[in-house]
Amino acid sequence: QIDSARLWGSIHETAQFGATAKGGVRRLTLSHEDKQVRDWFRKACEDAGLEVHVDALGSQFGLRKGRDMSKLPVGIGSHLDTQPTGGKYDGILGTLGALEVIRTLNDAGIETEAPICVVNWTNEEGSRFAPAMMASAAYVGDFTTDDILSRKDAEGTTVGQALDSIGYRGEKPVGFQKLGCFVELHIEQGPILEAEGKTIGVVDSGQGVLWYDGKISGFESHAGSTPMPLRRDALATLSEIVLAMESIAKKHGPNAVGTIGEAVIANPSRNVIPGEIAFTMDCRSADGAIMDALDRDLREAIAEIAARRKVEVKIDLVWRKPPTHFDPKLIAAVENAAKTLGYTSRRITSGAGHDACNLNTIMPAAMVFVPCKDGISHNELEDATQGDCAAGTNVLMHTVLAIAGV
Amino acid sequence: QIDSARLWGSIHETAQFGATAKGGVRRLTLSHEDKQVRDWFRKACEDAGLEVHVDALGSQFGLRKGRDMSKLPVGIGSHLDTQPTGGKYDGILGTLGALEVIRTLNDAGIETEAPICVVNWTNEEGSRFAPAMMASAAYVGDFTTDDILSRKDAEGTTVGQALDSIGYRGEKPVGFQKLGCFVELHIEQGPILEAEGKTIGVVDSGQGVLWYDGKISGFESHAGSTPMPLRRDALATLSEIVLAMESIAKKHGPNAVGTIGEAVIANPSRNVIPGEIAFTMDCRSADGAIMDALDRDLREAIAEIAARRKVEVKIDLVWRKPPTHFDPKLIAAVENAAKTLGYTSRRITSGAGHDACNLNTIMPAAMVFVPCKDGISHNELEDATQGDCAAGTNVLMHTVLAIAGV
Ligand SMILES: NC(=O)NCCC(=O)O
Ligand SMILES: NC(=O)NCCC(=O)O
Numbered sequence: 001q002i003d004s005a006r007l008w009g010s011i012h013e014t015a016q017f018g019a020t021a022k023g024g025v026r027r028l029t030l031s032h033e034d035k036q037v038r039d040w041f042r043k044a045c046e047d048a049g050l051e052v053h054v055d056a057l058g059s060q061f062g063l064r065k066g067r068d069m070s071k072l073p074v075g076i077g078s079h080l081d082t083q084p085t086g087g088k089y090d091g092i093l094g095t096l097g098a099l100e101v102i103r104t105l106n107d108a109g110i111e112t113e114a115p116i117c118v119v120n121w122t123n124e125e126g127s128r129f130a131p132a133m134m135a136s137a138a139y140v141g142d143f144t145t146d147d148i149l150s151r152k153d154a155e156g157t158t159v160g161q162a163l164d165s166i167g168y169r170g171e172k173p174v175g176f177q178k179l180g181c182f183v184e185l186h187i188e189q190g191p192i193l194e195a196e197g198k199t200i201g202v203v204d205s206g207q208g209v210l211w212y213d214g215k216i217s218g219f220e221s222h223a224g225s226t227p228m229p230l231r232r233d234a235l236a237t238l239s240e241i242v243l244a245m246e247s248i249a250k251k252h253g254p255n256a257v258g259t260i261g262e263a264v265i266a267n268p269s270r271n272v273i274p275g276e277i278a279f280t281m282d283c284r285s286a287d288g289a290i291m292d293a294l295d296r297d298l299r300e301a302i303a304e305i306a307a308r309r310k311v312e313v314k315i316d317l318v319w320r321k322p323p324t325h326f327d328p329k330l331i332a333a334v335e336n337a338a339k340t341l342g343y344t345s346r347r348i349t350s351g352a353g354h355d356a357c358n359l360n361t362i363m364p365a366a367m368v369f370v371p372c373k374d375g376i377s378h379n380e381l382e383d384a385t386q387g388d389c390a391a392g393t394n395v396l397m398h399t400v401l402a403i404a405g406v
Numbered sequence: 407q408i409d410s411a412r413l414w415g416s417i418h419e420t421a422q423f424g425a426t427a428k429g430g431v432r433r434l435t436l437s438h439e440d441k442q443v444r445d446w447f448r449k450a451c452e453d454a455g456l457e458v459h460v461d462a463l464g465s466q467f468g469l470r471k472g473r474d475m476s477k478l479p480v481g482i483g484s485h486l487d488t489q490p491t492g493g494k495y496d497g498i499l500g501t502l503g504a505l506e507v508i509r510t511l512n513d514a515g516i517e518t519e520a521p522i523c524v525v526n527w528t529n530e531e532g533s534r535f536a537p538a539m540m541a542s543a544a545y546v547g548d549f550t551t552d553d554i555l556s557r558k559d560a561e562g563t564t565v566g567q568a569l570d571s572i573g574y575r576g577e578k579p580v581g582f583q584k585l586g587c588f589v590e591l592h593i594e595q596g597p598i599l600e601a602e603g604k605t606i607g608v609v610d611s612g613q614g615v616l617w618y619d620g621k622i623s624g625f626e627s628h629a630g631s632t633p634m635p636l637r638r639d640a641l642a643t644l645s646e647i648v649l650a651m652e653s654i655a656k657k658h659g660p661n662a663v664g665t666i667g668e669a670v671i672a673n674p675s676r677n678v679i680p681g682e683i684a685f686t687m688d689c690r691s692a693d694g695a696i697m698d699a700l701d702r703d704l705r706e707a708i709a710e711i712a713a714r715r716k717v718e719v720k721i722d723l724v725w726r727k728p729p730t731h732f733d734p735k736l737i738a739a740v741e742n743a744a745k746t747l748g749y750t751s752r753r754i755t756s757g758a759g760h761d762a763c764n765l766n767t768i769m770p771a772a773m774v775f776v777p778c779k780d781g782i783s784h785n786e787l788e789d790a791t792q793g794d795c796a797a798g799t800n801v802l803m804h805t806v807l808a809i810a811g812v
Contacts, residue, residue, distance in 0.1 A: 084673035085626050085681070127675035190631035207630055211676060220491050222784040223665035223688045224613055225596035225757025228656050230781070235666055236652055239645035246642055250634050259629035260641055261676045267490035268668040269533035270617060270686045271758075272784045275491070280676045282629045351631025352677075375636070378628040378678045 002397055003107075004390035007100040011389070014040055014080070014096065015088040024380025025088055029081035029123035030058065030162035037080045038168060041095070041120055048102045050118060053177065054170025056145050057135040058122040058163050061177045064102055066115035066404060072180030073115035074404045076101060076396060079124030079355065086125070087382020089372060089389070094185040095120050097393040101400060113405030117179060121355045122168075128153045129162075131211060131319035136355035138174050140362045145174045181330060181364040181403060184356035185396045187384050191375030192348060199391050200338040200345035201369025204331050206324035206357045207257075207284040207350065208291045213318050214241075218311040220267075220275030235274040237311050238263055244301040245281065252293055256285040257351070281315075286323050286349045324350070324357040330366035330403070337398035338368075343391050352377070368395045408803055409513075410796035413506040417795070420446055420486070420502065421494040430786025431494055435487035435529035436464065436568035443486045444574060447501070447526055454508045456524060459583065460576025462551050463541040464528040464569050467583045470508055472521035472810065478586030479521035480810045482507060482802060485530030485761065492531070493788020495778060495795070500591040501526050503799040507806060519811030523585060527761045528574075534559045535568075537617060537725035542761035544580050546768045551580045587736060587770040587809060590762035591802045593790050597781030598754060605797050606744040606751035607775025610737050612730035612763045613663075613690040613756065614697045619724050620647075624717040626673075626681030641680040643717050644669055650707040651687065658699055662691040663757070687721075692729045692755045730756070730763040733770035736809070740772050743804035749797050758783070774801045 017040070018025045018033035027033040041060060045052050050062030063073060078094025098118040105112070121139075126132025129151045138148045149160035163169035188194075193201050218234035242260050249258030259282045266276040283294045299315065306313040331347075338345040348369055350357070356365045370392035373383035423442040424433035433439040448466060451458050456468030469479060484500025504524040511518070527545075532538025535557045544554045555566040569575035594600075599607050624640035648666050655664035665688045672682040689700045705721065712719040737753075744751040754775055756763070762771045776798035779789035 083675050083678055085675075085678065125675075126677060130676065132677060188631070189628045190633075191636065209630065219782075220785045221782055222595045222758055223667055224615065224663065224690050224759060225594070225783065226663070226781070227596075228652065228659055228663055230597065233652075233665075235669065236648055239648040242642055242645040243649070246634065246639075253634055257630065257632070257634055259639075259677070259679055261629055261671075261678050261680060262674040263641065263669070263671060264674075265667075265669060268670075269489050269491075269531075269784070270536065270667045271532060271538060271665070271688050272489055272491065272667050273665055274667060275785070282677050284630050352628055353630060375632070376625075376627055377631065378675070379626040379681070 002100050002104045002390060002393045004386060006103065007096060007390060007393055008386045010096045010099065011088060011092060014092065018082065020380050022380040024382065025082045025086050026084055027082040028084065028128045029125060030166055034081055035166035035168065041080060044099055045118060048099065048106060050102065053172050054168060055172045055174050055176060056170055057138055057148060057174055058168040058170060059135045060120040062118040064116045066112045068113050069115060071114035072178050073117035074400050075117050075119055075179035075182040076400060077119035078184050078186060079121045081123055081125050083125050083127050083378045085380050087377060087379060089187045089382055089384045090189065090377050091124055093187055093389055093392065097185045097396055100393050101397040104397060110406060112401065114180060116400060116404055117177060124355055129159055132353050133355050133358050136358035140358050179363060182356055182359040183330065183366050183396060183399055184354055185368045185392045186354060187372040187377065188369040189372060189377035190351045193369060193371035194375065196346065198346045199343040199370065199388060200395055201348035202331060202335045202338065202345050203350050203367035203369055204326055204347045205286055205349045206354065207286045208288060208323040209319065209321040209353050210283040210291060210295060210317060211319035212281040213316045214279045214281060215314045216277045216311055218275050221273050223271040223273055226273060231273055232309060232311050233273050234277045234311060235265060237305060237309050237313065238277050238279060240305045241302055244305065245298060248294060248297045248301065252285065252290050255287055256290050256294060258283045258294065288323055321353060324360055326360055326366045327364035330364045333399050333402050334366050334368055334395060337395045337402065341394055341398060343395065368392050408506050408510045408796060408799045410792060412509065413502060413796060413799055414792045416502045416505065417494060417498060420498065424488065426786050428786040430788065431488045431492050432490055433488040434490065434534045435531060436572055440487055441572035441574065447486060450505055451524060454505065454512060456508065459578050460574060461578045461580050461582060462576055463544055463554055463580055464574040464576060465541045466526040468524040470522045472518045474519050475521060477520035478584050479523035480806050481523050481525055481585035481588040482806060483525035484590050484592060485527045487529060487531050489531050489533050489784045491786050493783060493785060495593045495788055495790045496595065496783050497530055499593055499795055503591045503802055506799050507803040510803060516812060518807065520586060522806060522810060523583060530761055535565055538759050539761050539764050542764035546764050585769060588762055588765040589736065589772050589802060589805055590760055591774045591798045592760060593778040593783065594775040595778060595783035596757045599775060599777035600781065602752065604752045605749040605776065605794060606801055607754035608737060608741045608744065608751050609756050609773035609775055610732055610753045611692055611755045612760065613692045614694060614729040615725065615727040615759050616689040616697060616701060616723060617725035618687040619722045620685045620687060621720045622683045622717055624681050627679050629677040629679055632679060637679055638715060638717050639679050640683040640717060641671060643711060643715050643719065644683050644685060646711045647708055650711065651704060654700060654703045654707065658691065658696050661693055662696050662700060664689045664700065694729055727759060730766055732766055732772045736770050736772035739805050739808050740774055740801060743801045743808065747800055747804060749801065774798050
């Protein structure tokens, strides 16, 4: 059994880095607050006897030797960055839970056959730089390191510049640390486990993701003197797109969601009809055929709205992540660990994307979910109980022991 | 007849202050560019022999003596500030046209019975500080000077601070310069004159205006893991409000318009359902009863949308300007001047608000419109012909001579 109080203490100690007034965390990737938590994490890993290295995209790897160093390490971990209005658990539980597993094995004097590697992946959230799960995507070869280094945030700062500004452009090439498999602990970020009173989610799959950049070009004109029928209003156009997205996602539901999270009017003024809007779209489903249908329906709806309103709408698919099907053997290992420990569990699909979904494309991967309050995540009110966090970390540890061998 | 080439030269010379790449002007009130055009205007007025004073809200007054100084001056002028994506004519034609009237009278050695006062009103546009036509509203007593001085822009800068930063907090109290009446020349900013092939719009009325500040409080949550039916999406709520506003304005049309010009998502992120949005609304009609109906229908629609979507929407009426009915004698003077000069004309309602609408509440006022290309205004592509600008300025001059007496 892991040390529940120690884990809880680490979670709340690191929550000070970027703490918000509403009790959440604002720790955008590669920000000053991210540097603070990375420094804390490196020291904690070193204190736990791990050999820590940083790769060219800033991901931190802490290696615990195994008896058989010819074996590839079992990877565990998650991420320490948050959303602009993020919580204390998303990513953090999985990273500090992994650290807690190491600390517990150290205390118990347990050596494993295969090594274990704790990882903090850079920019899982994707809110400062797109796409999400950026560093693990480069790790599995979906993008080159140079491509990722040149991605820009809204201010025009590149990933490379941001890494340099906090001193986290590591000396190791991306992929330097080979892993044999990857297991990630995370809060569910949805309402199912809580509603069903289950402690452990055995994650067998994950939704695919479509991310788009959009731009509407209507025509700025006077709010008072432009008759309604002559308008080419970019905001009215966006509004129709938002509602079309909502109804398309509902039509393909319950196994589909669609969101417009960002929309910025250029040169806004109270008495000017909006002429230009930049926006983003996020569509998901665990079913590849539904993803294709979402894309098709959305493009069709947007084309119709744009033609009718005589405005131009450009849509650019900037990321497509297919649905994930985790490794059956690892899924069974997680399920078995939960059962052995006496926790209630159920199979579950992840609504969110995770680094484990990327890693699963080149190695066996799996995930452990624990409930979060009211299913709320990406919100400062995100919450989870100490007992559930400890339960998930115990399942993580027993899964690792089963895979790594004692 | 005024000097058409000189007027055209002044318009294009001042268009350099805030010139945009697309051929428009970005000269927000009390900005650096506004200071540049104010300095130019003060010097031009002084060179034309006017005595120039600035009031506590930065409005510039240039007085030309009359034979009978016991008579109140005839006020003419408009504004030199622009929208963020503004044009070269909105306000500018009326201000530089007024200057051109003085220059022409000087050249012809014409003395008038009553004095004439050229005015450049501060913040007519209302895009940096609300409300629009701010300085003329204070002049007529709708707001106190202190109230206006404390109004803030989006960055939190007050009108007082902005005035000081460009050295235009004048020594004279607001209202120091009494006026006997006010005549304002302006581009139509709508499509009617051009469509009907008329040169002069004899403005007999102006739309009333309702300005609101709005705030939507939904709930931020994860774009991937929050099922569609559980969302409290602030952007989907705004979208319904935008489309409701559009259909309510159309329902009460053709004599009504409604616009949402500003909307800002707090802490936007691609994979977060928007939780909070601040927005503004602008509704207009020339009919007071329709204004009331717009307000009522809008509040009803918003209440229904908010309740159904389980979000909070707060609406705050920050400005209500009733419809304007200009002075019959002055309207007739404008009509007569157009006729005498041989220009085609028609009576017209102003879709936009103007300083003359404020002045009309305490003195006789009227306006002269000239066509603008495709009715486009509050747009960098705003355009008008040299001939129409000169025609309007001639009508302004002959109206002034008729009122002031030669
Ligand atoms: N787990 C999580 O919130 N990841 C962020 C990436 C996404 O799914 O949008
Ligand atoms: N004339 C003009 O564009 N005024 C701005 C105020 C308004 O009508 O919105």
